[in-house]
Amino acid sequence: MSEVSLSKIEKIHLVSQIFAQAMTIIAAIVVAIWGYYSTVYVKKEKEVTEYTLKDMGQRTTQKPHIQAKVETTVQPMMDGQNLLQVKVILSNLGNKESKVTFDDDALTLIPVAFANGKPLYQKPINLLSGRYAGTLNRAPLRFVNVGAGESYEITFVQSLENPGIYLIHFLALNGIEPSQEDFLITGGVHYKYSVGADQYLVVK
Structure with a gap:
């Protein structure tokens, strides 16, 4: 096998490794964003909703309206x-x-x-x-x-x-x-x- 063929194979192998690592990094970023959204943002939205419902409940239960x-x-x-x-x-x-x-x-x-x-x-x-x-x-x-x-x-x-x-x-x-x-x-x-x-x- 010639040196030119080897260099092409090495280049293809190198590019595929870089692509695989880039996809791994992108997947890790997506998982991190989703984890933040599902644990922090959704939890915060739930807390705000519960607080709003509690506040409305207190306003209508404290006295007649x-x-x-x-x-x-x-x-x-x-x-x-x-x-x-x-x-x-x-x-x-x-x-x-x-x-x-x-x-x-x-x-x-x-x-x-x-x-x-x-x-x-x-x-x-x-x-x-x-x-x-x-x-x-x-x-x-x-x-x-x-x-x-x-x-x-x-x-x-x-x-x-x-x-x-x-x-x-x-x-x-x-x-x-x-x-x-x-x-x-x-x-x-x-x-x-x-x-x-x-x-x-x-x-x-």
Whole structure:
């Protein structure tokens, strides 16, 4: 065999060894990256997810969390007036029962006029009397208890003689006492949480 053939074989052998070593190094780098990802990054993502879920759980389990939503419909009546129906939906997103108390101004209808683009709120109309009074043994109370994870709907009606713009204002007391931490923040001033929702309505 000639020296030229030997040198070609040696070169091919040398190149194949270099290629094999390079592939080994690349495979080691890929394994190291995957090992880092699977042990460090995935673990960190899992910890962040667990922390987020724990934080959300603490926010909803420490106390009731009442949300209010107001829905309205207007229907024309035969005498030219309009029938306003207001539905108040109370939802408890927490894990404890909560009492929502209505005073005389809990639900009001406020006519709105405008002057120079700014709203002028007129005398409020109490809508609480538009709730069905029930029977003697089924009379509605001035409060409702909303269980954990439950919703409660209350419907009110009112006739409207005049077209215009109205504000439906709902604001009631959520009958839970503040935590000791919140009580200290307010300087010892006693208070209760409130729950409310506003909605504007255009009656033509």
